[in-house]
Amino acid sequence: xxxxxxxxxxxxxxxxxxxxxxxxxxxxxxxxxxxxxxxxxxxxxxxxxxxxxxxxxxxxxxxxxxxxxxxxxxxxxxxxxxxxxxxxxxxxxxxxxxxxxxxxxxxxxxxxxxxxxxxxxxxxxxxxxxxxxxxxxxxxxxxxxxxxxxxxxxxxxxxxxxxxxxxxxxxxxxxxxxxxxxxxxxxxxxxxxxxxxxxxxxxxxxxxxxxxxxxxxxxxxxxxxxxxxxxxxxxxxxxxxxxxxxxxxxxxxxxxxxxxxxxxxxxxxxxxxxxxxxxxxxxxxxxxxxxxxxxxxxxxxxxxxxxxxxxxxxxxxxxxxxxxxxxxxxxxxxxxxxxxxxxxxxxxxxxxxxxxxxxxxxxxxxxxxxxxxxxxxxxxxxxxxxx
Amino acid sequence: xxxxxxxxxxxxxxxxxxxxxxxxxxxxxxxxxxxxxxxxxxxxxxxxxxxxxxxxxxxxxxxxxxxxxxxxxxxxxxxxxxxxxxxxxxxxxxxxxxxxxxxxxxxxxxxxxxxxxxxxxxxxxxxxxxxxxxxxxxxxxxxxxxxxxxxxxxxxxxxxxxxxxxxxxxxxxxxxxxxxxxxxxxxxxxxxxxxxxxxxxxxxxxxxxxxxxxxxxxxxxxxxxxxxxxxxxxxxxxxxxxxxxxxxxxxxxxxxxxxxxxxxxxxxxxxxxxxxxxxxxxxxxxxxxxxxxxxxxxxxxx
Numbered sequence: 001x002x003x004x005x006x007x008x009x010x011x012x013x014x015x016x017x018x019x020x021x022x023x024x025x026x027x028x029x030x031x032x033x034x035x036x037x038x039x040x041x042x043x044x045x046x047x048x049x050x051x052x053x054x055x056x057x058x059x060x061x062x063x064x065x066x067x068x069x070x071x072x073x074x075x076x077x078x079x080x081x082x083x084x085x086x087x088x089x090x091x092x093x094x095x096x097x098x099x100x101x102x103x104x105x106x107x108x109x110x111x112x113x114x115x116x117x118x119x120x121x122x123x124x125x126x127x128x129x130x131x132x133x134x135x136x137x138x139x140x141x142x143x144x145x146x147x148x149x150x151x152x153x154x155x156x157x158x159x160x161x162x163x164x165x166x167x168x169x170x171x172x173x174x175x176x177x178x179x180x181x182x183x184x185x186x187x188x189x190x191x192x193x194x195x196x197x198x199x200x201x202x203x204x205x206x207x208x209x210x211x212x213x214x215x216x217x218x219x220x221x222x223x224x225x226x227x228x229x230x231x232x233x234x235x236x237x238x239x240x241x242x243x244x245x246x247x248x249x250x251x252x253x254x255x256x257x258x259x260x261x262x263x264x265x266x267x268x269x270x271x272x273x274x275x276x277x278x279x280x281x282x283x284x285x286x287x288x289x290x291x292x293x294x295x296x297x298x299x300x301x302x303x304x305x306x307x308x309x310x311x312x313x314x315x316x317x318x319x320x321x322x323x324x325x326x327x328x329x330x331x332x333x334x335x336x337x338x339x340x341x342x343x344x345x346x347x348x349x350x351x352x353x354x355x356x357x358x359x360x361x362x363x364x365x366x367x368x369x370x371x372x373x374x375x376x377x378x379x380x381x382x383x384x385x386x387x
Numbered sequence: 388x389x390x391x392x393x394x395x396x397x398x399x400x401x402x403x404x405x406x407x408x409x410x411x412x413x414x415x416x417x418x419x420x421x422x423x424x425x426x427x428x429x430x431x432x433x434x435x436x437x438x439x440x441x442x443x444x445x446x447x448x449x450x451x452x453x454x455x456x457x458x459x460x461x462x463x464x465x466x467x468x469x470x471x472x473x474x475x476x477x478x479x480x481x482x483x484x485x486x487x488x489x490x491x492x493x494x495x496x497x498x499x500x501x502x503x504x505x506x507x508x509x510x511x512x513x514x515x516x517x518x519x520x521x522x523x524x525x526x527x528x529x530x531x532x533x534x535x536x537x538x539x540x541x542x543x544x545x546x547x548x549x550x551x552x553x554x555x556x557x558x559x560x561x562x563x564x565x566x567x568x569x570x571x572x573x574x575x576x577x578x579x580x581x582x583x584x585x586x587x588x589x590x591x592x593x594x595x596x597x598x599x600x601x602x603x604x605x606x607x608x609x610x611x612x613x614x615x616x617x618x619x620x621x622x623x624x625x626x627x628x629x630x631x632x633x634x635x636x637x638x639x640x641x642x643x644x645x646x647x648x649x650x651x652x653x654x655x656x657x658x659x660x661x662x663x664x665x666x667x668x669x670x671x672x673x674x675x676x677x678x679x680x681x682x683x684x685x686x687x688x689x
Contacts (some may be wrong), residue, residue, distance in 0.1 A: 029500060030500035030501065030502075030601070031500075031502055031600055031601075031602075032502045032598045032600060034500060034501050034502065035501065038501070066500070164658055164659065185649070186658075187645070187658060188658030188659070189658070189662075190662055194596070194597040194598055195399075195596055195597060197395040197398070197399075197524075197527065197596075197638070198392060198395060198638055198641040198642040201388050201391040201392050201395060201642060202388065202642060202646070204388065204391065204522075205388035218502055218504075218598050218600075221504060221598075222596070222597070222598065225506075225595075226524065226596065228512070228513070229507070229512055229513060229514060229524035229525070229526055229527075230514055230522065230523070230524045231513065231514025231522035231523075231524070232522075252504040256512075
């Protein structure tokens with residue numbers, strides 16, 4: 001009899017663990033860069049809502065936490081999500097400095113992390129891990145594509161500017177690999193710097209053939225506004241990754257953005273049914289055009305949905321769940337089109353060339369005009385010893 | 388490039404001056420350490436953003452934001468700070484630090500977590516051609532103009548008017564001023580409201596260049612304190628010179644040091660060293676001034 005009670009209790013406990021999905025969503029939701037976290041969150045929530053509040057058939061609770069772009073704060077919040085809220089999966093991080101700071105904590109918590117954004121080379125390359133999978137892009141992907149584009153334009157040199165944090169260095173490294181040409185200068189600014197007057201004066205003095213700027217969120221808004229205000233937009237062609245010219249920045253800067261070329265893994269006018277469904281649902285729900293970040297949040301939720309479904313909710317079985325996540329992209333249609341995971345857990349996907357232009361309703365959008373890289377694999381995947 | 392960087396330094400310095408002027412008066416006359424000065428700057432910027440949205444015009448919103456922030460400042464002075472004048476500096480620091488935290492949370496409640504973006508007024512979004520063929524952002528030029536104008540206005544106010552005379556009297560010897568029958572409470576409220584309006588002006592003018600966000604006051608507050616220590620507490624002239632010095636040193640350091648280091652180190656190292664050394668430079672400047680002239684460059688008190 002006693003055995004039966006224990007067995008029943010154990011069964012009840014197990015059943016409970018597999019009957020609910022609790023996701024820790026640690027993101028940057030405030031400050032100048034907070035728009036990025038909000039986009040990812042809204043995309044994620046949209047997919048969750050469209051799935052009827054259940055990912056993979058399990059009732060899903062998402063616990064949100066705002067790291068305010070402070071790695072220390074991120075670490076504490078990750079600890080809280082894992083220990084107090086006992087989440088059984090994590091996602092959400094926007095910035096690579098926060099990602100690298102919280103990654104050891106997440107590893108100790110023995111949960112999977114599905115990246116909706118930051119995928120630092122340090123985690124995708126040599127430091128790859130079976131519990132880290134990215135539904136966004138490897139950090140260097142966008143920049144490598146932008147480098148290829150700059151090369152195709154034949155710019156005789158390029159001036160690089162990026163924030164001084166891990167993804168800033170991944171950005172310049174990726175761009176240089178794709179571009180292969182002369183670098184006029186490589187400037188790193190403080191993360192979340194808002195006044196670029198000193199840097200703009202230097203750029204003017206350097207007279208580069210092209211300027212490559214990776215400054216996401218509020219940094220990009222201010223940089224582009226000040227770039228235009230200083231009269232540099234008529235002197236130096238600006239090339240950016242899609243993060244620096246998407247809707248969050250277009251909404252704030254407006255007309256001066258027209259004509260800027262960028263690279264991205266997704267575009268709002270990408271021609272497939274899953275994308276049309278996503279864009280229409282997002283616009284209806286939030287009354288604005290989605291960004292690449294929103295697509296990443298949306299796809300992240302769909303990856304989790306497909307993986308949890310295929311293991312029938314048993315996400316405790318680590319090997320089975322990893323297999324399920326790796327196979328997930330083949331089980332649903334993502335707005336970005338077909339993609340798959342490389343063995344290091346980063347997406348193998350196309351990167352497009354987009355231009356900021358007006359659509360037929362007169363709205364300023366990023367239109368796809370070509371494909372820069374086909375089925376691009378993370379350069380650093382070769383360093384990953386994982387099978 | 389040097390010319391352009393000097394203009395940048397001047398623009399930054401003049402905005403610092405607006406903050407430091409109010410701070411130095413409050414510190415000098417009331418002998419009050421007001422850490423919440425930065426919060427008034429933040430509140431000014433937020434009010435500006437709201438008024439711009441409501442009225443649709445930068446130039447209509449600006450005076451509204453100034454007056455509204457001055458009222459907030461006056462209310463703060465009457466309700467809270469007045470009770471702190473007799474206390475020691477530690478109490479004042481603690482109490483005004485509490486005001487910072489409260490102000491941040493209240494702003495978060497009203498305007499939310501997201502930072503607001505202000506745009507420069509129409510007509511000042513592009514560059515202008517300066518003599519010598521240099522292009523410069525017209526809005527930054529407007530900031531310089533406003534800064535110089537306010538500096539002159541303050542100079543006139545302090546040296547040529549009756550209120551200015553009282554302010555100077557209060558700054559150089561408070562007890563004597565009280566003994567001579569100056570209405571100190573009213574003077575203090577006026578000075579504090581004026582300081583708040585200057586904060587709002589700085590917040591409103593810098594809004595389109597920076598971002599209107601919670602916590603924006605704290606970073607700039609430290610620089611404002613450095614400015615008044617360099618310039619001499621209670622001295623408007625000192626605040627002016629100190630602010631320009633700090634603005635120029637900061638901008639020049641940020642612009643020139645990385646170039647100098649780029650010759651010696653890799654770009655990553657140079658970019659790391661440049662900004663940190665340029666921010667150290669400001670404190671080196673302050674230390675040097677403190678060492679050579681402990682009273683600051685233009686002390687208000689003889």
